[in-house]
Amino acid sequence: MLEGMLSPGAVALYESMLREGPIPLDGPTAGGPSMAELLEKGFARRDYRTDPDTPQVVAVEPARAVDHAILAAQQSVLEQSRQIQAAREHLDVLQAIYLAAHGQAGISGIEVLDDAARVAAMSVELCLSAREEFLSFATHRNRKAPDRRTAMTFPAAVTARGVVLRNVYERSALEFAGAQEIVAASVAAGWQLRVAPELPMRMVIADRHAALVPLGVSGADGALLVRTPNLVAALRVLFDLIWAQAVPLGDTARDAGTGLTPAQTKVLELLATGMTDGAIARHLGSSERTVRRHVSGLLEALQADNRVAAVYAAVRRGWLA
DSSP states (O other): OOTTTSOHHHHHHHHHHHHHOOEETTSTGGGSHHHHHHHHTTSEEEEOSSOTTSOEEEEOOHHHHHHHHHHHHHHHHHHHHHHHHHHHHTHHHHHHHHHHHTTSOOOTTEEEEOOHHHHHHHHHHHHHHOSSEEEEEEOOOSSSOOOGGGSOOOOHHHHHTTOEEEEEEEGGGGSSTTHHHHHHHHHHTTEEEEEESOOSSOEEEETTTEEEEESSSSSTTOEEEEOOHHHHHHHHHHHHHHHHHSEEESSOSOOTTTOOOHHHHHHHHHHHTTOOHHHHHHHHTSOHHHHHHHHHHHHHHHTOSSHHHHHHHHHHHTSOO
């Protein structure tokens, strides 16, 4: 029954735990890939409460574990369906970009920028020219982690005239040491931030008049400056589709009335993005043990058996937007 949800090794370990009981957290089995899979998919949970001196891993009741797994699978199918639909809706846009990039069509309002410095300067210029809204996708496809100076900061005049700044991070763009500082600086600069599991590309859009789309995955190969109104409008629809499904970041957990500490609030936000304990630890600049302790506290506060259930409970309670 579980073969479609878990690997054979994880199925065997789960059935063993159901028959024989909890496994010590410091035991050899608790650190293996099968146990990691059970914890990630909600079939097991770490228990620090029964005996703090000898923490253990316990099996989650099958009725709840399978129910959560089915719900996660349904959400995955729904997300894939949405992505397919979005791709179909924007096929004409992608085809026009392809033709323009390969010189097969002369499309009015599209300019190829093949110099990386010019692309970077144009991105800033578009933001400075925005009057109502500036939108962006931020991916992280390079081996070298960016430093704090890469935070998206602009002159105060941009936000002073009421320009709304919205950015969606690809999840991998936050899974490195120092990312928290970049996020904090961006929030301080006035950005509204969200996180999506994956993004199709980097992109910036200024109001409804211009967009900058990279020719390659990383943007190092140049970009297209798009000023054709219908193409810019289509790219805005793509942005809004992804924005609506992304997880808010920076101020989503409502501290008042939650009883959570600031550290737990931040862990809850990142937990909702699907980050692993290790990725959260790198983002916050703390240890995985500290993150696991915060996760354990969240599970207790939300009366949840696993990470997925905790996020759902937080949303139901209004702790996450």
